[in-house]
Amino acid sequence: MSAGRGAPPPTIRDIARLAGVSTATVSRTLMQPTLVAEETRTQVLRTVAEAGYTPNLLARSLRRREAGAILVVVRDIVNPFYPEIIRGVEHAARGLGFNVLMGNTDDDPAQELDYLRLVQSRRADGMITLTGRIPGLDDPAVQRVPIVLAAEPVPGHDLPVVRIDNRAAAAEITRHLIGLGHRRIAHVTGPLEQGLARARLEGWRAALVEAGLPAGDEMVAPGDFRVPSGVAAGQALLARPDRPTAIFVANDESAMGVLSAIHAAGLRVPEDISVAGFDDIPFAEAFDPPLTTIRQPRRAIGETAMAMLHALLDGSPPAERDVVLPTELIIRRSTGPA
Amino acid sequence: MSAGRGAPPPTIRDIARLAGVSTATVSRTLMQPTLVAEETRTQVLRTVAEAGYTPNLLARSLRRREAGAILVVVRDIVNPFYPEIIRGVEHAARGLGFNVLMGNTDDDPAQELDYLRLVQSRRADGMITLTGRIPGLDDPAVQRVPIVLAAEPVPGHDLPVVRIDNRAAAAEITRHLIGLGHRRIAHVTGPLEQGLARARLEGWRAALVEAGLPAGDEMVAPGDFRVPSGVAAGQALLARPDRPTAIFVANDESAMGVLSAIHAAGLRVPEDISVAGFDDIPFAEAFDPPLTTIRQPRRAIGETAMAMLHALLDGSPPAERDVVLPTELIIRRSTGPA
DNA sequence: CTGAAAGCGCTTACAG
DNA sequence: CTGAAAGCGCTTACAG
Numbered sequence: 011m012s013a014g015r016g017a018p019p020p021t022i023r024d025i026a027r028l029a030g031v032s033t034a035t036v037s038r039t040l041m042q043p044t045l046v047a048e049e050t051r052t053q054v055l056r057t058v059a060e061a062g063y064t065p066n067l068l069a070r071s072l073r074r075r076e077a078g079a080i081l082v083v084v085r086d087i088v089n090p091f092y093p094e095i096i097r098g099v100e101h102a103a104r105g106l107g108f109n110v111l112m113g114n115t116d117d118d119p120a121q122e123l124d125y126l127r128l129v130q131s132r133r134a135d136g137m138i139t140l141t142g143r144i145p146g147l148d149d150p151a152v153q154r155v156p157i158v159l160a161a162e163p164v165p166g167h168d169l170p171v172v173r174i175d176n177r178a179a180a181a182e183i184t185r186h187l188i189g190l191g192h193r194r195i196a197h198v199t200g201p202l203e204q205g206l207a208r209a210r211l212e213g214w215r216a217a218l219v220e221a222g223l224p225a226g227d228e229m230v231a232p233g234d235f236r237v238p239s240g241v242a243a244g245q246a247l248l249a250r251p252d253r254p255t256a257i258f259v260a261n262d263e264s265a266m267g268v269l270s271a272i273h274a275a276g277l278r279v280p281e282d283i284s285v286a287g288f289d290d291i292p293f294a295e296a297f298d299p300p301l302t303t304i305r306q307p308r309r310a311i312g313e314t315a316m317a318m319l320h321a322l323l324d325g326s327p328p329a330e331r332d333v334v335l336p337t338e339l340i341i342r343r344s345t346g347p348a
Numbered sequence: 349m350s351a352g353r354g355a356p357p358p359t360i361r362d363i364a365r366l367a368g369v370s371t372a373t374v375s376r377t378l379m380q381p382t383l384v385a386e387e388t389r390t391q392v393l394r395t396v397a398e399a400g401y402t403p404n405l406l407a408r409s410l411r412r413r414e415a416g417a418i419l420v421v422v423r424d425i426v427n428p429f430y431p432e433i434i435r436g437v438e439h440a441a442r443g444l445g446f447n448v449l450m451g452n453t454d455d456d457p458a459q460e461l462d463y464l465r466l467v468q469s470r471r472a473d474g475m476i477t478l479t480g481r482i483p484g485l486d487d488p489a490v491q492r493v494p495i496v497l498a499a500e501p502v503p504g505h506d507l508p509v510v511r512i513d514n515r516a517a518a519a520e521i522t523r524h525l526i527g528l529g530h531r532r533i534a535h536v537t538g539p540l541e542q543g544l545a546r547a548r549l550e551g552w553r554a555a556l557v558e559a560g561l562p563a564g565d566e567m568v569a570p571g572d573f574r575v576p577s578g579v580a581a582g583q584a585l586l587a588r589p590d591r592p593t594a595i596f597v598a599n600d601e602s603a604m605g606v607l608s609a610i611h612a613a614g615l616r617v618p619e620d621i622s623v624a625g626f627d628d629i630p631f632a633e634a635f636d637p638p639l640t641t642i643r644q645p646r647r648a649i650g651e652t653a654m655a656m657l658h659a660l661l662d663g664s665p666p667a668e669r670d671v672v673l674p675t676e677l678i679i680r681r682s683t684g685p686a
Numbered sequence: 687c688t689g690a691a692a693g694c695g696c697t698t699a700c701a702g
Numbered sequence: 703c704t705g706a707a708a709g710c711g712c713t714t715a716c717a718g
Contacts, residue, residue, distance in 0.1 A: 067469040069711035131405040407695035
């Protein structure tokens with residue numbers, strides 16, 4: 011096994027010795043080249059290249075008192091909603107010279123706390139939280155941690171956040187259904203302990219009430235954002251006496267379950283019943299039929315969150331603490347005239 | 349804005365002073381508590397708790413010469429194949445006291461190189477590569493980087509790898525189709541510059557040849573693992589004179605495209621034509637119909653890769669350098685009798 | 687333009 | 703069982 015063996019990698023002292031200069035000069039050549047005479051610089055750079063020298067980032071970070079890394083925390087990276095956001099974060103981070111640490115919480119507050127500690131331990135300069143929850147936020151030590159919230163605000167606190175207007179977007183897609191002539195429009199909810207699931211329910215209801223259409227409990231079926239809950243909700247709605255002609259499902263994943271339930275019942279989408287989702291996950295376009303949904307600007311959410319965190323770390327003026335990014339109604343073939 | 353302001357966090361010197369001991373004793377209390385007298389230990393721990401002290405991990409890492417982090421590199425985190433592997437890595441890493449840095453390469457060798465540098469810069473102790481490619485592997489400095497390959501071996505090198513037997517699994521699912529009585533079984537390939545796509549093609553061909561069934565070019569349609577390529581390949585296969593009664597698609601995503609093409613042509617799955625995929629991505633079960641496929645032990649791939657990397661870092665005996673994990677044929681409703 | 691020196695915050699032989 | 707001291711590998715005022 012060669013890895014781990016062999017000569018230790020060269021340090022700045024080795025380079026200084028080889029180039030016949032001080033470590034300060036080597037450091038300046040790498041950090042602030044304009045401060046170094048051209049001739050000296052050339053010589054140092056040549057030595058660096060020949061020796062294959064790479065500065066120890068741990069030492070640099072310790073000295074400069076910045077980790078050069080940020081942490082992004084999600085409930086579950088397997089959920090297709092998150093990866094594109096993380097990608098946006100990473101893309102922006104690269105441009106700013108930061109690395110990205112991954113934190114998966116499995117929806118467990120204890121793990122959430124562990125990740126907070128990681129920032130307190132200075133392994134990361136700050137964190138972007140997508141979980142809508144921050145344990146121990148009353149602790150002053152926690153309040154000192156630079157945090158930006160993405161996608162989900164944390165209730166009761168005014169941390170900087172980048173998000174979408176879930177209520178307005180839900181109302182918009184419901185109005186699309188109304189505009190198609192539907193009058194019995196059901197809703198399959200997300201887990202209502204999550205604020206964004208409640209916001210989507212409210213948006214749906216507001217649009218119906220505004221149009222004078224029924225929005226009572228008989229038009230609502232509970233879901234939890236996952237496929238099986240969509241199947242169950244779809245079956246329940248189809249079994250009701252006066253069955254809906256359209257269903258707005260709180261996210262795309264569970265909409266897929268609703269589609270299965272409808273097909274299994276021998277009905278067709280959108281001829282017999284229209285279905286709309288929310289999120290526009292990568293697969294939504296490949297659904298059968300392709301799903302009408304609300305597109306979230308996931309990439310932009312990630313990039314914006316990173317930019318906001320960077321400003322926070324910089325001590326820049328607070329700019330905007332509550333950024334609301336626009337969504338887009340994507341009309342595909344899963345919705346049609348009543 | 350409170351973040352970034354306020355008193356700086358306490359250091360080990362502050363705790364030592366407050367507890368009336370040396371920094372060495374504070375450090376020992378945290379790192380090797382058994383070496384410290386119980387009374388002293390209690391006193392130190394109380395002080396630590398009261399002050400809300402968290403050791404600076406950057407300083408610890410510098411001193412101990414280990415970053416306490418590993419890097420996992422993927423082509424594209426948005427690809428539904430990767431997140432579960434990353435989750436496995438992270439899960440194992442947590443148990444071993446490592447953090448996980450995320451590296452997205454967008455299939456760009458330059459970015460791949462940047463991530464290698466990150467390890468050389470000691471920000472990570474080693475890396476797990478899922479891209480099937482390592483730039484500059486002839487460079488001795490690169491050879492010194494602890495690397496474990498997951499899912500995809502790098503051709504021409506014998507780095508430690510954890511993988512599945514793509515050829516055997518492809519043959520197995522093809523035999524399932526043969527067992528159902530199909531005699532014209534087509535294949536939609538992945539991008540053939542990837543070794544695993546070639547292995548799946550070979551497995552398909554081997555099973556057919558073994559059964560004396562046609563396996564010529566007329567039974568093959570090119571794909572690239574994405575949905576649209578599946579749509580195109582499906583259309584092409586349906587248009588051929590003697591159309592297949594079953595299609596083995598090189599991965600689930602493109603199988604979804606094949607399903608769309610079949611439905612769009614007014615045919616039914618599996619009554620008119622059977623379809624099988626590969627990977628068992630989270631959505632495969634929710635396809636319409638649910639997809640017969642090969643399940644890759646993604647979580648185990650991630651966990652095993654982390655364990656192997658840890659052994660490598662430990663300098664433990666090389667154990668096994670080529671770990672082949674078992675796959676599983678998952679039979680769902682997309683395949684049926686010929 | 688360059689170097690000597692201090693210091694970032696820890697850990698760990700070494701000595702007692 | 704504990705402390706004084708060295709040192710991990712850098713960066714950056716400070717002085718010249």
